[in-house]
Amino acid sequence: MPIIDVHQLTKSYPVAIREPGLKATLKHFFRRTYRQIEAVKQVSFSIEPGEVVGFLGPNGAGKTTTLKMLTGLIHPSAGQVSVAGHRPFARSPQFLNQITLVMGQKQQLIWDLPALDSLRINAAIYGLSDAEFRQRVGELAEMLSLQNQLNQPVRKLSLGERMKAEMLAALLHRPQILFLDEPTLGLDINAQVAVRSFLQDYNQKYGATVLLTSHYMADITALCDRVLVIHQGSLIYDGLLENLLDRFAPYREVTVEFARNQNHDQNQNHNQNHDQPISPETLKPFGDLKSLEGCKATFLVRTEALTQTVSKLLNSFTIQDLTITEPPIEDIIGKVFKTGQLS
Amino acid sequence: MIRRYLRVLRLFWLVSFAAELEYRVNFIVAVITSLGGLVGSLFGLFLFYRNDYSFQGWSWEEALVVLGIFTILQGISATFLVPNLNKIVSYVQEGTLDFVLLKPISSQFWLSTHTISLWGLPDVLFGMIIVGYAGAQLGLAPSAYLAMLPPLALGVVSLYSLWFILGATSIWFVKIYNVTEVLRSLLEAGRFPIEGYPAAYRVFFTFIIPVAFLTTVPAQTMLNRSDPAWLVSAAILAAVLFQVSRWFWQFALRFYTSASS
Numbered sequence: 001m002p003i004i005d006v007h008q009l010t011k012s013y014p015v016a017i018r019e020p021g022l023k024a025t026l027k028h029f030f031r032r033t034y035r036q037i038e039a040v041k042q043v044s045f046s047i048e049p050g051e052v053v054g055f056l057g058p059n060g061a062g063k064t065t066t067l068k069m070l071t072g073l074i075h076p077s078a079g080q081v082s083v084a085g086h087r088p089f090a091r092s093p094q095f096l097n098q099i100t101l102v103m104g105q106k107q108q109l110i111w112d113l114p115a116l117d118s119l120r121i122n123a124a125i126y127g128l129s130d131a132e133f134r135q136r137v138g139e140l141a142e143m144l145s146l147q148n149q150l151n152q153p154v155r156k157l158s159l160g161e162r163m164k165a166e167m168l169a170a171l172l173h174r175p176q177i178l179f180l181d182e183p184t185l186g187l188d189i190n191a192q193v194a195v196r197s198f199l200q201d202y203n204q205k206y207g208a209t210v211l212l213t214s215h216y217m218a219d220i221t222a223l224c225d226r227v228l229v230i231h232q233g234s235l236i237y238d239g240l241l242e243n244l245l246d247r248f249a250p251y252r253e254v255t256v257e258f259a260r261n262q263n264h265d266q267n268q269n270h271n272q273n274h275d276q277p278i279s280p281e282t283l284k285p286f287g288d289l290k291s292l293e294g295c296k297a298t299f300l301v302r303t304e305a306l307t308q309t310v311s312k313l314l315n316s317f318t319i320q321d322l323t324i325t326e327p328p329i330e331d332i333i334g335k336v337f338k339t340g341q342l343s
Numbered sequence: 344m345i346r347r348y349l350r351v352l353r354l355f356w357l358v359s360f361a362a363e364l365e366y367r368v369n370f371i372v373a374v375i376t377s378l379g380g381l382v383g384s385l386f387g388l389f390l391f392y393r394n395d396y397s398f399q400g401w402s403w404e405e406a407l408v409v410l411g412i413f414t415i416l417q418g419i420s421a422t423f424l425v426p427n428l429n430k431i432v433s434y435v436q437e438g439t440l441d442f443v444l445l446k447p448i449s450s451q452f453w454l455s456t457h458t459i460s461l462w463g464l465p466d467v468l469f470g471m472i473i474v475g476y477a478g479a480q481l482g483l484a485p486s487a488y489l490a491m492l493p494p495l496a497l498g499v500v501s502l503y504s505l506w507f508i509l510g511a512t513s514i515w516f517v518k519i520y521n522v523t524e525v526l527r528s529l530l531e532a533g534r535f536p537i538e539g540y541p542a543a544y545r546v547f548f549t550f551i552i553p554v555a556f557l558t559t560v561p562a563q564t565m566l567n568r569s570d571p572a573w574l575v576s577a578a579i580l581a582a583v584l585f586q587v588s589r590w591f592w593q594f595a596l597r598f599y600t601s602a603s604s
Binding site: 068074099100103106118120124 | 351437600
């Protein structure tokens with residue numbers, strides 16, 4: 001029995017369209033024209049209890065909108081959602097007691113007061129007894145290594161400590177389903193690692209289901225076996241992370257270091273000045289140029305075109321060094337986001 | 344269920360009390376402001392009565408009772424209503440309303456009660472002093488003061504409901520600060536007995552913005568010349584407005600799209 005079951009989920013917003021300029025502004029004021037924007041288009045997936053699933057997509061792909069529909073904050077335009085057997089938008093207390101939403105860019109702790117005060121309010125809202133409260137705060141604070149910071153005003157905490165305190169506040173009622181929207185946003189590497197390993201521990205300890213979005217691929221690779229990739233509102237991939245990489249294996253990263261002096265003997269070379277640094281335009285025909293720093297260029301090249309591209313490069317330029325590697329996962333994902341489809 | 348709400352309410356207030364005490368100077372400023380405001384309204388009322396003018400059937404002391412009740416009401420709203428209801432806008436704007444909606448507790452309760460501000464307490468105190476003074480001049484029995492409480496409480500409920508409805512419209516019109524200001528200015532009319540206004544205004548302040556129910560009706564009850572019909576209508580009004588505010592909030596939430604990340 002899947003704990004999250006989503007079927008043909010769709011959300012469209014009316015967005016007022018307005019041309020720039022004063023005349024258009026006045027027209028906009030008196031008669032507004034709306035266009036329906038489909039933020040999420042017929043997305044279907046299901047998640048089993050205890051799974052940790054990464055939710056990937058570029059900004060504006062519809063990740064947050066989907067999370068908000070799953071938590072019952074906004075009403076779907078069409079389709080069915082069932083989370084822990086409930087219809088989220090009804091926001092029944094039984095449902096809310098089982099879920100939590102952590103948003104990296106919003107905070108619920110009271111700014112001027114120690115986190116412990118906010119936590120106490122949350123405990124009362126969820127109907128925890130004092131003993132339960134103390135026990136859970138102790139346990140979570142230990143997992144997050146946060147014992148001493150809870151007595152300080154929230155405004156005095158570092159960003160990383162604040163995020164951990166936010167997590168504590170969001171997990172006090174021991175939810176079975178965690179929705180995390182960019183939980184490591186803006187944190188330094190150490191804090192990211194701490195949050196990650198905490199989520200891992202929490203998942204293992206309580207068997208909680210986790211659906212997580214992040215722009216840091218390290219979060220995804222460390223936590224998730226399975227990923228959902230959403231692009232322009234449509235789900236374009238649902239499966240194991242490694243398979244996603246395999247499907248993109250046709251890409252290799254080719255790094256070329258050109259000789260400083262390009263004394264190639266090419267008859268009709270318009271470029272008379274051979275000492276000129278290599279421009280991105282001249283490199284374009286060879287493949288998808290990823291970076292160019294001085295004489296060092298990196299391409300993403302499809303495997304079937306690999307030998308051809310390399311020989312073309314060798315023919316066209318004097319080359320000092322050439323390496324071929326598998327591209328890092330960020331680049332693969334970036335490629336998916338850019339083209340919006342899997343090859 | 345009720346016990347849980349009471350426990351939450353106690354914590355809300357304890358915590359916001361602690362937060363207020365972080366800024367001690369505010370309280371002194373509040374005392375001075377409310378003293379100043381009070382002297383101003385006393386002077387205004389005095390100007391009316393100086394030349395033997397009086398609001399129809401209201402002596403100077405009786406009009407003072409109305410002013411006192413108005414001041415108390417102002418204090419109550421500054422303590423309980425303003426800090427909560429004027430903040431609904433920013434919850435919508437910043438998207439932190441999401442956190443409120445995800446709590447297994449009534450979101451209207453959360454939004455309406457989560458803070459108190461001590462700023463209004465001087466007003467409540469000064470208002471009570473004025474009512475006490477005027478009452479002593481009129482030789483009112485202690486029971487008269489108690490009789491004032493139910494209509495005053497009903498008035499607070501009506502005021503709260505109206506205010507909350509206006510605050511809830513921020514779901515659509517995100518910038519709504521000014522609307523609650525308009526309501527506040529209209530409520531200023533409650534400073535004087537409702538009979539002091541021309542008939543057209545009287546209708547407006549009774550049936551459109553029920554200012555009459557906020558101050559004049561409690562004062563009449565206290566002076567023991569209130570028609571029971573007024574008290575009954577105050578109760579009906581409070582109940583209806585409160586129910587409308589609940590219904591309206593649920594309606595507004597259907598349009599909540601939550602600020603994007």
